[in-house]
Amino acid sequence: MKKIQFLLLLIFISNLVNCQVIDNSLQGHYQAKSDSNMYSFFEFDGNGKVNIVGIGTGDYFTKGDSLIVYPDKSIFKFKIKNNTLIGASSWVENETWVKKDTVVGNNRKDAAVAKKKASLLHEYYKMSGDKSSLEFMFNDEASKAKNEKISKLCNEGLSKACMDYFGILLIEDQGMDALLNSEKNAKPKPLNNTIIALGNKIISQGEPEGYTLLGSYYFILGKKEKAIEQWNIGVEKGSQKSAMALIQIEME
Structure with a gap:
């Protein structure tokens, strides 16, 4: 019984820690499921930069299953579910993007530097998000x-x-x-x-x-x-x- 309780505790702690991880290693091409979507695709470079529909770039970070994207002064919020992004804020709400096999270069060269940038962007988000x-x-x-x-x-x-x-x-x-x-x-x-x-x-x-x-x-x-x-x-x-x-x- 004690072993089971200990294992459950470890699982709980692991899930709690994973929920708090802040990073910007998300990589890949995510294509909109709907042809009428204003934002037909997002390409994440694995290092905090996202190509938005080929006409602009933005910054992003992830925290647990949440994805925050800054195109400019505005903000997009998504939920990550397997290989799918689900819009959770205005402009992208209730829309869906699915990861495709399209090759996207990974620009991540220094994980420590990248994670610091993600952490700073998270601080920026907390400052102005509400x-x-x-x-x-x-x-x-x-x-x-x-x-x-x-x-x-x-x-x-x-x-x-x-x-x-x-x-x-x-x-x-x-x-x-x-x-x-x-x-x-x-x-x-x-x-x-x-x-x-x-x-x-x-x-x-x-x-x-x-x-x-x-x-x-x-x-x-x-x-x-x-x-x-x-x-x-x-x-x-x-x-x-x-x-x-x-x-x-x-x-x-």
Whole structure:
């Protein structure tokens, strides 16, 4: 009897531990079961990056049977059941994606580094998962605490937090009016080396959107040629946002 109880205890502890494991090793091509699904596929690289329908990338982590994906500022939540993803939040709710045999490269090179990134993204999720942007906007104390947390996560190596912090510094430096009406901003403030350094830090973390952000900053300052130079590099590195910025410039 005691042996059975001991085994049951071990199973319980094992299940409890597995439920709390945070990782980003999920890999493979997951195809939507429905042809009408807006998001026809997701490709996970086994290292925290996901290709979304071939038009954008995002970050992800898993915790037990839960999968959290950040396409950008929004968030997708899924439940993992065998080789199937079941949508559990808006935009993906009640939709299903099944793992296919399509070859997807595994970009996992250092498991310890990858798990740290997953853990940091989980901290990011806990920070903002239960509050809307409006709640932070109208609560100075909550907004300040969030900004401090984002800065901390950035310093610890989370590129997504660094990109958020880039936006925070940009608003503080230029003001919201200047950002919304950059073409009418006759007297932009001088170059801020802290913002430039942060953009380069994002690039050094292997995030091509650092070029997009730096290009946007130069554009706000009226340095159009420098902005285009950054966006062109971003396109070479695989940034769809840099490509969209260049298209927007050509259209205007």
